Amino acid sequence: MTSEEPKLQFWYDFASxxxxxxxxxxxxxxxxxxxxxxxxxxxxxxxxKARGWERPPATFAARVDYMWRDVARHAARAGHPxxxxxxxxxxxxxxxxxxxxALREGWVAPLTRxxxxxxxxxxxxxxxxxxxxxxxxxxxxxxxxxxxxxxxxPAKQHLQDLTDEALSLGVFGAPSFVAEGELFWGDDRLGxxxxxxxxxxxxxxxEAAR
Amino acid sequence: MTSEEPKLQFWYDFASxxxxxxxxxxxxxxxxxxxxxxxxxxxxxxxxKARGWERPPATFAARVDYMWRDVARHAARAGHPxxxxxxxxxxxxxxxxxxxxALREGWVAPLTRxxxxxxxxxxxxxxxxxxxxxxxxxxxxxxxxxxxxxxxxPAKQHLQDLTDEALSLGVFGAPSFVAEGELFWGDDRLGxxxxxxxxxxxxxxxEAAR
Numbered sequence: 540m541t542s543e544e545p546k547l548q549f550w551y552d553f554a555s556x557x558x559x560x561x562x563x564x565x566x567x568x569x570x571x572x573x574x575x576x577x578x579x580x581x582x583x584x585x586x587x588k589a590r591g592w593e594r595p596p597a598t599f600a601a602r603v604d605y606m607w608r609d610v611a612r613h614a615a616r617a618g619h620p621x622x623x624x625x626x627x628x629x630x631x632x633x634x635x636x637x638x639x640x641a642l643r644e645g646w647v648a649p650l651t652r653x654x655x656x657x658x659x660x661x662x663x664x665x666x667x668x669x670x671x672x673x674x675x676x677x678x679x680x681x682x683x684x685x686x687x688x689x690x691x692x693p694a695k696q697h698l699q700d701l702t703d704e705a706l707s708l709g710v711f712g713a714p715s716f717v718a719e720g721e722l723f724w725g726d727d728r729l730g731x732x733x734x735x736x737x738x739x740x741x742x743x744x745x746e747a748a749r
Numbered sequence: 750m751t752s753e754e755p756k757l758q759f760w761y762d763f764a765s766x767x768x769x770x771x772x773x774x775x776x777x778x779x780x781x782x783x784x785x786x787x788x789x790x791x792x793x794x795x796x797x798k799a800r801g802w803e804r805p806p807a808t809f810a811a812r813v814d815y816m817w818r819d820v821a822r823h824a825a826r827a828g829h830p831x832x833x834x835x836x837x838x839x840x841x842x843x844x845x846x847x848x849x850x851a852l853r854e855g856w857v858a859p860l861t862r863x864x865x866x867x868x869x870x871x872x873x874x875x876x877x878x879x880x881x882x883x884x885x886x887x888x889x890x891x892x893x894x895x896x897x898x899x900x901x902x903p904a905k906q907h908l909q910d911l912t913d914e915a916l917s918l919g920v921f922g923a924p925s926f927v928a929e930g931e932l933f934w935g936d937d938r939l940g941x942x943x944x945x946x947x948x949x950x951x952x953x954x955x956e957a958a959r
Contacts, residue, residue, distance in 0.1 A: 590811055601800055601921040605934055612941070711811040724815060727937045731822070 545740035546575045547732055548717040550705050551651070552583035553638070554631035556610045558714040559659040561726040562651055563619050572733045578647040580638035581705045582698055583631070583713045590711050603627070613726070620660045629658060630666035632698070637671055637689040639697040649678050755950035756785045757942055758927040760915050761861070762793035763848070764841035766820045768924040769869040771936040772861055773829050782943045788857040790848035791915045792908055793841070793923045800921050813837070820869075823936070830870045839868060840876040842908070847881055847899040849907035859888050 549565055551558035569576045587593075607623050614621035634654050641650040653674045657663040663670045671689070672682030688694055705715070709722045716723040718736035723729075759775055761768035779786045797803075817833050824831035844864050851860040863884045867873040873880045881899070882892030898904055915925070919932045926933040926942035929949045933942040 590809055592809070599800055599802070599921070601919055605919060605921065605932060608932070609934070609938075709811055709815060711809070711815065722815060722818070724819070725937075727935075728819075 543740065544573065544575050545718075545736040546577055547736045548577045548579050548708075550579045550581050550710055550713060550715040550717070552581055552631050552713045553634040553654050553658055553665055554628040555583055555713040556606060556659060557726040559621075559655040560610060560613050560617070561714040561729055562655045563614075564617060565729060566648060566652075568729065568733060572737060574733055574736050576648070578638070578642060578651055579701055579705070580635045580642065580647075580651075580698065581702045581710070581713065582635050584628075585699075585702045586705060586710060586712070589706050622660055622662050624658060624662050626664070629664065632666075633668065633686075633689055634658075634665045634671055636694040636698050637675075637685060639694045639701065640685055640688045643697070646678065646680070650675070653678055753950065754783065754785050755928075755946040756787055757946045758787045758789050760789045760791050760918075760920055760923060760925040760927070762791055762841050762923045763844040763864050763868055763875055764838040765793055765923040766816060766869060767936040769831075769865040770820060770823050770827070771924040771939055772865045773824075774827060775939060776858060776862075778939065778943060782947060784943055784946050786858070788848070788852060788861055789911055789915070790845045790852065790857075790861075790908065791912045791920070791923065792845050794838075795909075795912045796915060796920060796922070799916055832870055832872050834868060834872050836874070839874065842876075843878065843896075843899055844868075844875045844881060846904040846908050847885075847895060849904045849911065850895055850898045853907070856888065856890070860885070863888055 547569060549561065551562060565576055611621055611623070638647055638651060638654070641647040654665055654671070657670060657674050658665045665671060668686045668690070672686045675682040675685045708715075708717055708720075710717075710724075712724050714724075714726055714729075716729060716732035718732045719739045721732075721735050721739065723732040723735070757779060759771065761772060775786055821831055821833070848857055848861055848864070851857040864875060864881070867880060867884050868875045875881060878896045878900070882896045885892040885895045918925075918927055918930075920927075920934075922934050924934075924936055924939075926939060928942045928946035931942075931945050931949065933939075933945070
């Protein structure tokens with residue numbers, strides 16, 4: 540019996556700049572660590588409302604200015620292109636639902652990167668169904684069909700269920716990472732979350748016990 | 750002419766758990782980098798009010814629970830003792846004013862570490878003048894005299910002036926670091942802030958120009 544591969548849940552929303560930073564690097568880091576990433580879209584605005592934030596911290600002027608500067612510094616350090624979106628926050632609900640469709644069908648990782656790049660590199664309006672269809676087509680998929688699915692009941696319910704699950708795990712912002720039940724918040728905690736999933740994986744104790 | 754030593758402003762408040770984490774490690778890191786730390790106490794509640802936060806994000810339940818877990822993880826990684834204070838946030842205004850007294854008199858670094866340890870290791874009530882006098886005495890100072898100075902007009906004005914200066918620099922939370930005019934927020938940005946002060950120091954361009 541081999542030890543189960545450690546897993547890390549990656550909770551994100553396409554309106555979130557720090558989720559963009561995390562999405563750009565999580566697969567490379569996780570692969571290097573031998574950790575499996577479980578993509579988990581959520582609806583961040585719904586999380587904020589459930590937590591009692593009618594006005595999220597990141598919408599206050601001083602903090603917004605800082606955030607874009609900080610995100611630009613981090614993108615530059617990572618050597619990744621970045622463009623501040625002309626509208627913030629974007630309405631992300633349709634793109635989050637599209638990620639639910641892709642999750643069910645097994646293409647969520649490339650879709651996630653492509654939507655984040657549309658939002659934070661190309662300054663595209665990811666609330667626009669045509670923009671999302673174009674993103675899907677860039678991945679070789681049927682854009683019209685995928686967006687139609689994202690607009691239908693099952694995808695709406697899937698996103699609601701995932702958002703509720705995130706709340707039950709203690710999530711209050713994005714990105715968040717959950718490793719063996721332990722919550723980490725923010726792109727800057729990605730390394731620690733990966734370490735945690737390696738150090739505390741369920742298989743580890745079984746290994747040690749043999 | 751030798752290049753001027755690079756400087757890093759460290760803005761903090763004694764109610765702030767992440768300021769505690771930063772204070773525990775900033776001197777060692779800065780010394781290793783050859784950067785001079787400039788201690789800058791501020792009154793964080795005043796910053797929040799000025800920014801329009803009647804209720805700071807860190808007072809929401811889900812976020813508070815996470816914060817203590819996160820601080821405990823970081824203290825453990827750093828090998829530093831930590832105890833969650835029985836009251837949060839503590840009223841920090843008198844301790845912040847005491848730091849202004851120590852700043853003026855040249856003993857702010859040891860006073861800062863000692864107050865943070867009282868608050869976040871010993872669970873002492875740093876709003877209590879007797880607690881603060883005891884901290885000062887532990888450093889070999891005159892506790893009664895120092896606390897009396899902290900309660901007097903000049904110290905109050907000094908803290909107000911520093912808080913106003915922080916606001917003018919774009920500060921919205923603590924700890925914050927300012928390196929050659931560039932703002933960094935959060936204990937997890939300390940390394941980047943030190944790098945910035947080294948890479949962008951004023952003396953550097955003079956050196957290069959010679």
